[in-house]
Structure formats: structure tokens, C-alpha cells
Amino acid sequence: MNSRRPVASHVAVRDGHILGAGTLEELAGWGSYELDERFADKVIMPGLVEGHAHSWEGSAWEDTFVGFMERTAPNGIRHQGCGSIDQVVDRLIKVEAALTDPDEALMAWGFDPIFFDGRRMNLADLDRVSTTRPVLVMHASGHIVNGNSMLLERGNITARTNVQGLMKDANGQPTGELQGPALRQIAYKAAGKDRFLDMGKGEALWRFAFSAQRAGVTTATDLANELPEATVESMTALTARDDFPLRIVPAFVGMSCSADDGIARVKSLIPRSNDKLRFGLIKLVADGSIQGFTARLKWPGYYNGAENGLWYIDPEELPRRLAAYHEAGLQVHIHTNGDQATEVTIDSIEQVLRNAPDADARFTLQHCQMAHDAHFRRMARLGICVNLFANHLYYWGDQHYAHTMGPERAHRMDAVGTAHKLGVAYAIHSDAPVTHLAPLFTAWCAVNRVTATGRVLGESERINVEDALHAITLGAAFTLKLDTEIGSIETGKRADFAILDDDPLTVDPMRLKDIPIWGTVTGGEIFPCSEIDCA
Amino acid sequence: MAAPVPLSVIGGFLGTGKTTLLNQLLNNRSGIRFAVLVNDFGDIVVDGDLIADHDGQSITFANGCVCCSLGNDLLATLTQLLAQDEPPEQILVEASGVADPRTIADFAALDSELFRDLVIVLVDAQTLRQRAADDRLSDTVTRQIAAADLIIMNKCDLVDADERRATRLWLQAQRGDIPIIETQHAQVPFDVLSAVPPSAASVAKMPAHHHGRNHTELFRSETMDKVEAVDLKILRQSLEALPSSILRVKGIVPVQDRDEPFFLVQLSGREIEIAPWRGTAPARTGLIIIGTPDMPDRRQLDQIFRAES
Numbered sequence: 001m002n003s004r005r006p007v008a009s010h011v012a013v014r015d016g017h018i019l020g021a022g023t024l025e026e027l028a029g030w031g032s033y034e035l036d037e038r039f040a041d042k043v044i045m046p047g048l049v050e051g052h053a054h055s056w057e058g059s060a061w062e063d064t065f066v067g068f069m070e071r072t073a074p075n076g077i078r079h080q081g082c083g084s085i086d087q088v089v090d091r092l093i094k095v096e097a098a099l100t101d102p103d104e105a106l107m108a109w110g111f112d113p114i115f116f117d118g119r120r121m122n123l124a125d126l127d128r129v130s131t132t133r134p135v136l137v138m139h140a141s142g143h144i145v146n147g148n149s150m151l152l153e154r155g156n157i158t159a160r161t162n163v164q165g166l167m168k169d170a171n172g173q174p175t176g177e178l179q180g181p182a183l184r185q186i187a188y189k190a191a192g193k194d195r196f197l198d199m200g201k202g203e204a205l206w207r208f209a210f211s212a213q214r215a216g217v218t219t220a221t222d223l224a225n226e227l228p229e230a231t232v233e234s235m236t237a238l239t240a241r242d243d244f245p246l247r248i249v250p251a252f253v254g255m256s257c258s259a260d261d262g263i264a265r266v267k268s269l270i271p272r273s274n275d276k277l278r279f280g281l282i283k284l285v286a287d288g289s290i291q292g293f294t295a296r297l298k299w300p301g302y303y304n305g306a307e308n309g310l311w312y313i314d315p316e317e318l319p320r321r322l323a324a325y326h327e328a329g330l331q332v333h334i335h336t337n338g339d340q341a342t343e344v345t346i347d348s349i350e351q352v353l354r355n356a357p358d359a360d361a362r363f364t365l366q367h368c369q370m371a372h373d374a375h376f377r378r379m380a381r382l383g384i385c386v387n388l389f390a391n392h393l394y395y396w397g398d399q400h401y402a403h404t405m406g407p408e409r410a411h412r413m414d415a416v417g418t419a420h421k422l423g424v425a426y427a428i429h430s431d432a433p434v435t436h437l438a439p440l441f442t443a444w445c446a447v448n449r450v451t452a453t454g455r456v457l458g459e460s461e462r463i464n465v466e467d468a469l470h471a472i473t474l475g476a477a478f479t480l481k482l483d484t485e486i487g488s489i490e491t492g493k494r495a496d497f498a499i500l501d502d503d504p505l506t507v508d509p510m511r512l513k514d515i516p517i518w519g520t521v522t523g524g525e526i527f528p529c530s531e532i533d534c535a
Numbered sequence: 536m537a538a539p540v541p542l543s544v545i546g547g548f549l550g551t552g553k554t555t556l557l558n559q560l561l562n563n564r565s566g567i568r569f570a571v572l573v574n575d576f577g578d579i580v581v582d583g584d585l586i587a588d589h590d591g592q593s594i595t596f597a598n599g600c601v602c603c604s605l606g607n608d609l610l611a612t613l614t615q616l617l618a619q620d621e622p623p624e625q626i627l628v629e630a631s632g633v634a635d636p637r638t639i640a641d642f643a644a645l646d647s648e649l650f651r652d653l654v655i656v657l658v659d660a661q662t663l664r665q666r667a668a669d670d671r672l673s674d675t676v677t678r679q680i681a682a683a684d685l686i687i688m689n690k691c692d693l694v695d696a697d698e699r700r701a702t703r704l705w706l707q708a709q710r711g712d713i714p715i716i717e718t719q720h721a722q723v724p725f726d727v728l729s730a731v732p733p734s735a736a737s738v739a740k741m742p743a744h745h746h747g748r749n750h751t752e753l754f755r756s757e758t759m760d761k762v763e764a765v766d767l768k769i770l771r772q773s774l775e776a777l778p779s780s781i782l783r784v785k786g787i788v789p790v791q792d793r794d795e796p797f798f799l800v801q802l803s804g805r806e807i808e809i810a811p812w813r814g815t816a817p818a819r820t821g822l823i824i825i826g827t828p829d830m831p832d833r834r835q836l837d838q839i840f841r842a843e844s
């Protein structure tokens with residue numbers, strides 16, 4: 001990805017950094033060397049950079065996966081997708097049979113009923129799994145859970161419970177579907193679990209790192225994290241180890257406390273950064289998700305007539321928060337899914353930059369799935385970066401076409417081609433574990449723009465393979481202000497590589513996602529996927 | 536088990552006066568121990584002699600009140616508060632500017648240790664109708680208003696009489712069924728905000744009667760003391776029979792035929808809570824009934840309570 005030297009036969013590494021790339025003869029000038037030929041028949045790429053993932057990718061796998069699309073766990077086991085509610089239940093029955101502690105809750109994640117037209121999951125379904133231990137199934141949206149009768153009993157949720165998000169049947173009995181933050185938190189408490197605490201545990205970070213390694217990723221964000229002390233301690237301890245394969249860039253949740261407290265917290269964390277851990281990034285969330293119908297849309301709104309989504313931050317407060325962090329010298333990434341959220345965020349950044357000009361602030365819009373050409377033009381002029389959610393095109397493209405956006409706007413979603421043409425600095429991402437962590441798959445999505453059923457969305461928004469590979473390396477590094485350190489193979493950068501079995505520039509672009517990944521090199525340390533040891 | 540702790544929600548956009556309102560409560564001298572949960576301490580004002588402790592996560596006031604950071608996990612924060620040796624007598628949660636306050640009230644509805652008290656939504660008389668006409672905000676405004684048990688139309692001193700009337704009419708068209716009160720500086724009578732009967736206050740100090748010079752225009756209240764021992768079933772029927780002009784009922788009453796001699800009675804909006812009184816024998820018994828100026832008068836109230844008994 002060094003534009004002056006896109007292809008080389010050899011790379012020289014010293015002290016965890018790249019001495020240079022070129023011919024053996026050129027590199028011999030650096031002095032004596034040890035020639036390592038184990039990658040002679042492999043393709044060495046810059047270590048891939050995932051600009052939007054979550055350490056939740058690691059903790060999620062403590063629970064049973066029941067998503068619609070097939071998924072590979074960090075331990076390499078491939079889990080088939082669940083194509084129906086019955087398949088979800090069957091999988092949970094098998095898992096339940098293997099549990100030894102009779103009181104332990106059975107937790108599942110990734111359930112995505114948008115693919116199942118019609119029937120909702122109910123108590124009878126999950127009571128088939130168990131009537132004696134709590135069973136909790138979290139939906140892919142993260143906002144809804146289903147429980148069995150025992151979970152509701154432990155949570156003291158009955159027909160008399162009168163809250164909006166408690167779904168009831170025609171007889172007034174709870175169906176087991178629990179919507180909204182209060183019911184969700186009660187459900188977790190009833191199951192005896194703490195989702196946020198789990199994410200910071202060491203085992204979860206190891207699994208996150210292994211999941212990244214399998215995908216050729218050497219740097220990933222954790223976007224975002226409250227960064228409680230226990231999490232910071234496990235992050236600093238693990239990333240200091242030579243055998244930990246991943247660089248982590250955690251972003252601090254910049255809206256759960258006052259901006260002053262947030263600034264103080266992040267500034268106290270920055271000195272605790274190390275070679276594989278970089279504090280300093282702030283994340284704000286403007287709205288919800290499109291497939292959850294919680295994204296904020298401009299007129300005429302959702303194609304199926306669903307009411308407009310939710311602001312997660314007051315549009316009048318957004319510029320104040322942005323200004324506070326920006327003026328404290330901290331970089332901010334902002335989640336904006338719907339076009340109204342994107343527009344309000346661009347307006348806010350414009351206002352912030354007018355008061356405190358900075359041509360290189362690299363505010364980055366995360367997801368930004370519905371941005372219009374006019375938004376990209378303004379982003380280019382204001383120096384705003386974008387990280388587009390290309391995986392959505394495959395995962396939910398058909399649902400966007402049919403339900404959320406309708407045909408015309410579905411074609412302009414995740415408009416990578418427009419970002420490229422208009423000169424916006426861009427990356428593409430997975431939002432793992434929302435979709436699977438695999439930048440080559442993400443690149444495949446941006447290059448082909450094919451949905452799960454094979455429909456092409458927005459042919460004119462396709463980019464070529466070279467540009468897609470740039471987006472998952474230097475492009476993502478740029479959004480993190482790490483492009484001087486990582487993202488390309490050239491003198492002085494960190495010795496981070498993805499080791500592939502095939503050349504992404506010569507395979508059929510429709511096969512980009514299928515290129516086997518041998519492993520990674522992080523800071524000169526070699527990490528073969530075959531040696532991953534994890535439960 | 537102790538009587539459930541009332542949890543009230545204060546909603547409304549940035550700049551509508553939520554913090555001003557909460558400041559009044561935190562600095563009150565009634566002896567009632569409030570816990571106020573906020574997103575941002577920044578604008579919390581502490582009268583010099585009232586602060587006892589400030590540790591970054593919470594401010595403890597010498598009057599027994601505490602102001603805590605809402606944090607990411609409201610349930611955990613509430614659980615912590617309730618587990619204290621001296622749990623608060625009432626909890627108020629400040630909803631963020633764009634939150635649907637009902638989602639916070641849901642926590643109270645789901646927890647047997649909590650009683651879902653009023654959802655109070657503040658609106659700014661100056662900007663309400665602009666916000667309601669703004670594509671970005673209109674549905675959020677509507678959702679908040681739909682969630683309210685009481686609407687406080689604040690900053691009325693900053694608009695002229697026509698504007699004020701038009702804004703009130705607009706609000707009444709949305710919610711003709713609940714009290715809408717006009718204030719300046721978010722001056723709401725203490726008795727309206729507090730779900731705790733004065734006689735139940737942990738420190739026997741009665742609130743002065745009372746705040747805000749236009750108190751009489753905003754609310755009426757009736758005190759029914761010297762209550763004879765009541766039948767709880769009949770008392771509940773009387774409370775259910777009250778019209779929607781009644782916003783709050785609170786008090787401690789002597790009861791018939793029960794092991795516990797006194798019961799705590801609270802009505803907030805349409806929620807009713809009747810629980811055994813566990814404290815020391817109350818200094819006095821009776822009910823305080825608070826409503827809009829068109830609420831039933833004393834004679835009518837006597838009838839409602841007598842007719843049912």
C-alpha cells in the first residue's frame with residue numbers, strides 16, 4: 001500500500017518495525033540479516049485495520065450464537081445461521097443439554113427476526129429449551145431480548161406489569177419479548193449477568209484478538225467503551241504481552257458523563273497507552289440503527305411507514321459536546337446512521353470548526369449509511385472522514401430494499417463510490433459483532449455491492465479492489481490518526497502484516513472474501529491462525 | 536419490607552429549566568432526603584452551608600439529599616441507592632434532553648422496591664412551538680408530552696401574554712387530560728414535587744407554607760387531617776374515584792383491622808400506593824390532596840371520601 005512501491009519481493013524487519021521493502025539486494029544494505037522464507041508462497045499485505053469493531057466481539061462468544069448468517073467463532077468453529085425460530089430453539093436445546101450447573105442462565109445472541117416474516121418468538125418457544133433455568137436471547141439490534149418463563153419469574157415480570165415495552169398477547173399475558181432499556185436491564189439482572197463488565201474481562205479480550213487475527217487484522221478499534229478501571233487494567237496488561245496479537249484503539253463513550261469529566265478521564269488514560277494500546281479517541285452516538293427503525297431519517301422517512309427513530313444525543317447538545325472535546329484536543333468519532341443524524345452532525349462540526357478552526361481534526365462519521373452526495377461534498381470541504389458500513393449491503397441490503405429505505409435509497413446506501421469520487425477520506429467496517437469481523441469480506445462488499453439474495457445495490461457506488469484494500473488499511477489508519485505508524489509496508493512503520501494464501505489483486509473480485517488467511521504479524525511477532533488456542 | 540420509594544422523572548429539552556427545578560429540591564429544608572440522578576453535575580448549585588461531601592460520583596448535602604451521576608446503568612445505580620442503610624425517601628431522575636421519560640419511569644414500574652411517581656415534563660414557553668415545528672425535533676417533543684403526568688410551561692416571564700396563551704392552547708390540544716402549569720424560574724410548589732408526606736420526613740421539620748407567589752393560581756391543596764381509622768379497601772376506592780384534576784395525594788392514615796396501625800398513602804397521577812408505615816408513630820395523620828385550581832373543593836372531597844366509606 002506504499003504507492004511508490006506497491007509490490008515488493010522482500011520486507012526487512014528490525015525491532016518490531018519495518019526497515020524497508022524491496023529486493024533482497026536493496027535490503028541487504030541495512031546490514032547482516034537472517035532470511036526467513038516461510039512466507040515465500042504467501043502474499044504479505046499491510047496488517048488490516050478494522051476501524052469500527054467492539055470488544056463485545058470477544059464477550060459475545062461466551063453466549064450461544066443464534067444469528068441468521070453463518071459465523072465463525074474466535075476458536076475457528078463455524079456456526080451455521082439459524083434460518084427460523086425453530087432452528088434457534090433446537091440449537092438452544094442442544095446447548096442446554098450440555099450445561100452442568102442447574103441454575104446457570106442460558107444466554108444467546110444475534111437473533112434477527114427481521115428475516116422471519118410474521119411470527120415472533122414467544123415464551124412457549126423458549127420454555128421448550130428449559131423451564132428450570134433462565135433463558136435469554138438477545139436480538140441482533142441489541143435493544144430487544146426474549147426470555148423464557150423462568151427469566152420472567154426471576155425478573156418478577158407478570159401480566160400485571162405495566163410498562164410500554166412488555167409485549168403481551170391477546171389475553172394480556174407476556175409473550176416473553178422485552179423491549180427497551182428498563183426491561184433489558186431487568187432481564188440481565190434476572191439472568192445474573194452484567195454485559196458491560198463481561199466485555200472487559202481478559203478472556204473476552206483474548207477472543208477479540210483471536211477473532212481479529214483470523215481476519216488478518218492487526219489493529220482494531222473498540223468503539224466504544226466506558227473504560228472502567230478494571231477494563232483498563234486488563235487492556236494494559238494484555239497488550240503489554242509479546243504474545244498478544246492485536247493493537248487496540250478504544251474509544252471512550254463521550255456521553256455518559258459531563259464533557260469535563262470525560263476529558264479528564266481520557267487525558268488520565270492517554271499516558272497509560274503502549275505500543276499496542278492507544279487511548280484518546282472519543283465516540284458520540286447521534287441516533288439508532290436503520291434495521292431497528294431507530295435511525296433518524298429526513299423526510300419522507302421509512303419506506304414501510306415506521307415512525308422516525310430516536311436521538312441518542314440532543315441535536316442542540318451535540319455541537320457543545322463536540323466543541324468541548326475538540327477544544328480539549330481530543331479526536332471525536334460520531335455514530336450517525338440516518339441522513340438526518342448525518343446532516344445534524346455535519347452542521348454541528350461546521351459550527352465547531354468555525355469557532356476553533358482545525359484543518360486536520362479528522363472528525364469521523366461512523367456508519368453514515370444514508371449520506372447523500374451533498375453531505376459528502378460538505379464532508380470533503382470540512383475535512384470530515386467517513387467510515388462506511390459496507391457489510392450492511394450484504395447482511396441487510398434486501399431488508400433495506402424491501403422495508404427500511406425502499407429501492408431508490410437502498411441503492412445509495414454506504415455510498416463508497418461517492419465518497420471516493422468526491423475526495424472524502426474513507427474507511428469501511430464490520431461493527432463486529434453486529435456483522436462478522438473480516439475486512440476482506442468488507443472490501444468484497446464495497447467492490448461488488450451484492451446482497452444476501454444476490455441483488456446488486458448501487459452499481460455506480462462500487463469501488464475497485466485497490467481502493468477497497470486501501471480502505472481497510474491506510475484508509476482506516478487515517479481515521480484513527482495512526483497513518484504514520486501503520487497501514488502500509490514501508491520504512492519506519494510498525495511490522496504489522498496480514499499473511500494471505502492468495503493475492504487479492506489477482507483473484508476474481510467475487511472471491512475476495514474467500515481468500516484464506518494464514519495469520520498475522522504484529523510488531524514483528526508471527527501469529528499463525530493454526531496455533532490459536534481458545535475455548 | 537419498607538414502603539416502596541417513589542421515583543419521579545424530570546424530562547424536557549436542554550434549557551427548559553430542569554436543573555433549576557432540581558436545584559430547588561436539593562437545597563430544600565424540609566428534612567426529606569431526596570436523591571437526584573443527573574447526567575451532568577456542572578450546573579448543580581450548592582448553598583454554601585449545605586454541602587457535606589463531593590467525591591466525583593456524588594454530592595452529599597448536609598440536609599440529607601444526594602445528587603448522583605446517572606451513569607450508564609440506571610438499574611445498578613438505583614440498586615445501590617436502595618441498598619444503603621438510609622435509602623432516600625424519594626428519587627428523582629433527570630432524563631436527558633431527548634429521552635422519552637417514560638422509559639425511565641419503567642424502571643420504577645418494574646421494581647417492587649420503587650413506586651412510579653410523576654413524570655414531569657418541562658417545556659420552554661419561548662421555544663416550544665419552534666421545536667415542535669422543527670423536523671429534527673417535532674416527534675421527540677410530541678413523545679415527551681405524551682409521556683407526561685404534569686407539564687411545566689416554564690420561562691413564562693420571557694414571553695408576552697398572547698404567546699403564552701397560544702402556547703398553552705397548543706399544549707392543551709395535545710394533552711387536555713393533565714395539569715399544565717405556567718412558571719418562571721421553574722418555581723414549582725415543593726408539595727407538588729415531593730411525594731413524601733411532610734409528617735413522614737425523617738427529620739421532623741415541616742416545610743414553610745410556601746414558595747412561589749403564584750402558588751394559589753397554579754394549584755390548590757386541601758389537608759384532610761383528623762382522619763378516623765379507615766378501611767383500606769374503601770380508601771382505595773375513594774382514591775380511584777378522584778378526578779384527573781387531582782395530581783397528588785400523600786399522607787399517613789390510621790387503619791382498621793390490621794396489624795400495622797398506620798399506612799402510608801400516595802397517589803401520583805393515576806398510580807396509587809398504599810403500604811404499611813414502618814416509621815415511628817407519625818406526628819400527625821391525614822391526607823394532603825393537591826390538584827389544579829378546578830379540583831373538587833373541600834365539601835366535594837369530603838363527600839368522595841365519605842361516600843365510599
